[in-house]
Amino acid sequence: MNNKRIVITGIGIVSPLGNDTQTTWKNLLAGKSGVDTIKKFDASTFTTKVGAEVENFSLAETTISRKIQRYAIDFTKYALAAAAEAFNDAAIRPTQTNATRWGITVGCGMIAAEFDYLSKFQQQFAADGAVDMAKFGKHGLNSISASQFSRMQSNAGIGLLAQQFNIQGYTAAVHTACASGGQGLALGLQAIRRGDCDYVLAGGFDSMLNPIGLAGFCLLGALSSHNETPQSASRPFDLTRNGFVLGEGAAFLILEEYNHAKARNAKIYAELAGEGTTNSCYRITDSHPDGDGAIQAMQAAIKDADVALENIQYVNAHGTSTKMNDISETNALKQVFGPQAKQLAISSTKGQIGHLISAAGAIEGAFTALSIQQQKIPMTAHLTTPDPECDLDYVADKPRDLTINTAMSNSFGFGGTNSVLIFKAVE
Amino acid sequence: MKQRIFITAADCLTSLGDNLTQTWDSIIAGKSGIAPTTLWDCSEWEYPLVAEVKNYNPRKMLADRKLLKMLSRHDVIGLKITDDVVKQSGLLEYRDSLADTNEFNFRTGLFVASAGSKFCQQNDLHPLLAAAKGDLKKYGSAMFDIVHPMWLLRILSNNVIAYAGIKYQFRGTNQNVVNHAVSGIQAIAEAQHAIEQGVIDRALVIGYESAIEPEGQMYYASMNLLSPNRLSSFDKTANGTILGEGAGALMLENQASVQARQAPVLGEILSSTSACEAQGTLQLKPNGEGITQIMQDLLAKAAMPLSDLGMITAHANANKPSDASELSGYKALNEAQDDLPPITGFKGYIGHTVAAAGVVETILTLKALQTNTIPGVLHLQQACPEVENLKISAQTQRPKSATAAVINRAFASVNAGVLLRAEPSK
Numbered sequence: 001m002n003n004k005r006i007v008i009t010g011i012g013i014v015s016p017l018g019n020d021t022q023t024t025w026k027n028l029l030a031g032k033s034g035v036d037t038i039k040k041f042d043a044s045t046f047t048t049k050v051g052a053e054v055e056n057f058s059l060a061e062t063t064i065s066r067k068i069q070r071y072a073i074d075f076t077k078y079a080l081a082a083a084a085e086a087f088n089d090a091a092i093r094p095t096q097t098n099a100t101r102w103g104i105t106v107g108c109g110m111i112a113a114e115f116d117y118l119s120k121f122q123q124q125f126a127a128d129g130a131v132d133m134a135k136f137g138k139h140g141l142n143s144i145s146a147s148q149f150s151r152m153q154s155n156a157g158i159g160l161l162a163q164q165f166n167i168q169g170y171t172a173a174v175h176t177a178c179a180s181g182g183q184g185l186a187l188g189l190q191a192i193r194r195g196d197c198d199y200v201l202a203g204g205f206d207s208m209l210n211p212i213g214l215a216g217f218c219l220l221g222a223l224s225s226h227n228e229t230p231q232s233a234s235r236p237f238d239l240t241r242n243g244f245v246l247g248e249g250a251a252f253l254i255l256e257e258y259n260h261a262k263a264r265n266a267k268i269y270a271e272l273a274g275e276g277t278t279n280s281c282y283r284i285t286d287s288h289p290d291g292d293g294a295i296q297a298m299q300a301a302i303k304d305a306d307v308a309l310e311n312i313q314y315v316n317a318h319g320t321s322t323k324m325n326d327i328s329e330t331n332a333l334k335q336v337f338g339p340q341a342k343q344l345a346i347s348s349t350k351g352q353i354g355h356l357i358s359a360a361g362a363i364e365g366a367f368t369a370l371s372i373q374q375q376k377i378p379m380t381a382h383l384t385t386p387d388p389e390c391d392l393d394y395v396a397d398k399p400r401d402l403t404i405n406t407a408m409s410n411s412f413g414f415g416g417t418n419s420v421l422i423f424k425a426v427e
Numbered sequence: 428m429k430q431r432i433f434i435t436a437a438d439c440l441t442s443l444g445d446n447l448t449q450t451w452d453s454i455i456a457g458k459s460g461i462a463p464t465t466l467w468d469c470s471e472w473e474y475p476l477v478a479e480v481k482n483y484n485p486r487k488m489l490a491d492r493k494l495l496k497m498l499s500r501h502d503v504i505g506l507k508i509t510d511d512v513v514k515q516s517g518l519l520e521y522r523d524s525l526a527d528t529n530e531f532n533f534r535t536g537l538f539v540a541s542a543g544s545k546f547c548q549q550n551d552l553h554p555l556l557a558a559a560k561g562d563l564k565k566y567g568s569a570m571f572d573i574v575h576p577m578w579l580l581r582i583l584s585n586n587v588i589a590y591a592g593i594k595y596q597f598r599g600t601n602q603n604v605v606n607h608a609v610s611g612i613q614a615i616a617e618a619q620h621a622i623e624q625g626v627i628d629r630a631l632v633i634g635y636e637s638a639i640e641p642e643g644q645m646y647y648a649s650m651n652l653l654s655p656n657r658l659s660s661f662d663k664t665a666n667g668t669i670l671g672e673g674a675g676a677l678m679l680e681n682q683a684s685v686q687a688r689q690a691p692v693l694g695e696i697l698s699s700t701s702a703c704e705a706q707g708t709l710q711l712k713p714n715g716e717g718i719t720q721i722m723q724d725l726l727a728k729a730a731m732p733l734s735d736l737g738m739i740t741a742h743a744n745a746n747k748p749s750d751a752s753e754l755s756g757y758k759a760l761n762e763a764q765d766d767l768p769p770i771t772g773f774k775g776y777i778g779h780t781v782a783a784a785g786v787v788e789t790i791l792t793l794k795a796l797q798t799n800t801i802p803g804v805l806h807l808q809q810a811c812p813e814v815e816n817l818k819i820s821a822q823t824q825r826p827k828s829a830t831a832a833v834i835n836r837a838f839a840s841v842n843a844g845v846l847l848r849a850e851p852s853k
Contacts, residue, residue, distance in 0.1 A: 045567030129554035137471035150708040154543020159839025216579030415589035
């Protein structure tokens with residue numbers, strides 16, 4: 001039993017519903033959809049033409065230096081903006097004396113090759129579709145700049161975040177597909193608990209909304225094909241759901257020990273009270289129909305947080321809007337909560353923001369903390385045709401006011417990693 | 428009471444051999460696995476040198492041939508070493524003897540260090556891009572005819588966790604660390620933490636990498652990070668690193684798990700740490716204070732004085748600013764340098780295996796301690812000025828004790844280290 005309490009004192013969000021926390025949350029509760037026909041590139045011949053894009057985003061040089069921006073791919077810029085907001089919100093920053101006690105833990109995206117760069121490379125060195133190694137060997141040295149090279153690195157994002165905000169302690173980047181963001185928060189929790197850090201910037205950032213990422217998911221047949229009704233293309237737990245919608249964005253939380261937060265009179269959103277991670281060991285893309293793997297992750301998180309089942313009122317579901325996930329998650333919740341599952345308020349925010357992949361767990365963790373702070377649950381949008389196999393209370397009609405002491409946030413990834421977080425209200 | 432973390436199985440696959448024994452014998456013989464690549468025609472390449480796994484044959488390395496369609500070269504190497512170490516550990520035989528294997532599986536974790544992205548993903552898209560000729564409409568409509576439908580799955584960076592999990596049903600907590608060249612050390616560290624905190628009883632730690640793709644090779648060279656001739660750490664002539672491929676795996680267990688199955692103990696993880704210099708992607712502080720910080724933290728966590736440390740396996744990537752600042756960092760630990768132990772580096776032998784480096788170099792360090800033999804630094808002929816007063820040699824040295832620190836450095840100016848103790852070799 002760990003007696004350290006870790007609380008959330010700052011939140012920053014860049015999402016398809018807004019480029020800060022307040023706008024995102026307001027639009028989420030207003031039932032707006034961030035999903036639309038893709039505008040960033042011509043996706044008209046892709047099998048899925050819809051996505052949840054970040055819009056009207058710009059990063060002020062007063063917030064993030066031009067030099068750092070030059071080394072940042074788009075989704076890293078989202079991360080820099082979200083992190084800056086989280087620091088401002090928490091009213092605390094690393095100083096010269098405590099920078100080594102600050103950590104950064106992130107779930108980060110996988111594909112860092114920029115489409116424009118890849119196209120240029122192909123035209124220059126792979127004109128017929130195969131790389132001309134002799135030509136590349138002769139002329140390749142001048143084909144990339146330091147900033148392009150840096151942007152491609154898997155840990156470029158945390159490097160820039162650490163540099164911008166002078167974070168000099170524990171620094172971790174993980175990628176377990178859609179569970180990454182949840183793991184980013186869980187790593188931060190553990191780093192403070194074991195004493196490696198006093199404060200952590202924890203979160204996730206990603207965008208696969210580009211011709212490379214979208215092609216990958218179209219080829220797999222994993223995406224919604226409701227192209228004619230883009231705003232409701234993501235419809236978790238609805239009978240007519242047929243895949244998820246790719247989203248993009250970033251979310252960061254400032255985590256610190258409760259006593260520190262109280263001592264400095266910080267605003268506290270909620271306590272990050274526990275985490276559980278398991279491996280489903282079933283199939284690479286499918287979750288087990290009975291919820292096996294997810295069940296044990298939820299149980300582990302509940303045990304870690306030392307909460308009684310009956311004290312959990314709300315679940316921010318993974319709820320991807322795929323046939324398989326939504327049934328599997330429903331069955332897992334029934335298995336974990338038993339008869340109480342029917343009393344739970346469950347919602348998936350992916351109906352409005354799409355699936356942010358490596359950032360999903362982080363933004364949904366932020367929503368869960370906001371739900372506790374404001375005692376208000378976002379709805380599951382576009383659930384109009386109930387699925388008999390998904391027969392729990394998914395908060396389908398509108399956001400709901402509810403007394404929430406404890407809430408759970410689920411993230412389940414391709415490859416089988418399940419990450420579950422428990423948040424508690426702080427009195 | 429803090430749990431002790433024991434190493435009960437370890438092996439690696441490198442450019443010098445299919446296993447630890449072959450790799451170690453070659454190192455002791457002063458051989459290097461570095462040579463011009465055989466993977467593409469490098470006759471026009473100014474930087475042709477790589478440390479390639481020599482007997483790469485996926486059909487021989489993995490029994491499941493159907494699976495090969497879903498895997499990259501990286502994954503094959505990672506899964507091969509996974510099979511070898513699981514077999515060596517005897518864990519499955521013990522599990523089979525249990526009445527209830529479910530709890531055992533959920534008390535067993537997987538911690539993997541992997542490349543966050545693979546350049547092979549790009550090559551698979553070039554035919555589509557060529558056909559589309561810059562027209563996204565054509566790109567969108569032709570993708571199903573040209574690109575394999577499972578393309579995205581082949582490039583997932585968490586494939587080894589996924590397939591090792593499915594095969595062995597190790598279902599406990601897990602992480603796929605993608606933090607460049609400190610990934611391996613951090614995977615060991617995270618496994619250590621999870622066992623210490625009682626979340627799991629044992630963990631398989633895997634580091635794997637194939638950093639020898641043409642694009643990576645060229646891009647590293649563009650940044651002046653590669654050497655065109657040799658990897659000569661700490662030498663005046665050092666002019667860059669050489670990329671390699673390989674994998675290593677360690678089985679870590681708590682004392683109860685070791686005792687329950689009477690597992691042989693190879694060594695112990697004493698402490699681990701990581702920290703960031705906050706200098707951006709490619710820069711490092713020249714004074715090495717990040718390295719000093721890592722070493723001090725490692726020793727403090729293990730409550731060990733510097734004078735008791737047996738040896739240091741340095742990052743030693745033969746990049747001049749990195750090597751120089753690393754050595755300055757060690758020197759700052761002890762003004763007279765008399766407490767500092769012998770220091771070596773393995774990259775001259777096996778190249779820079781990036782995400783796998785931490786795990787592979789920890790395994791080689793364990794072997795050095797077990798055999799009381801610290802290999803000399805390969806190609807060290809004229810030591811750079813920072814070597815002065817340090818115990819760094821081209822010749823074999825002896826460790827001062829059975830403990831060692833293994834240090835790695837990564838892009839994003841992250842440093843990480845692990846402190847270990849070896850059991851005497853039997």
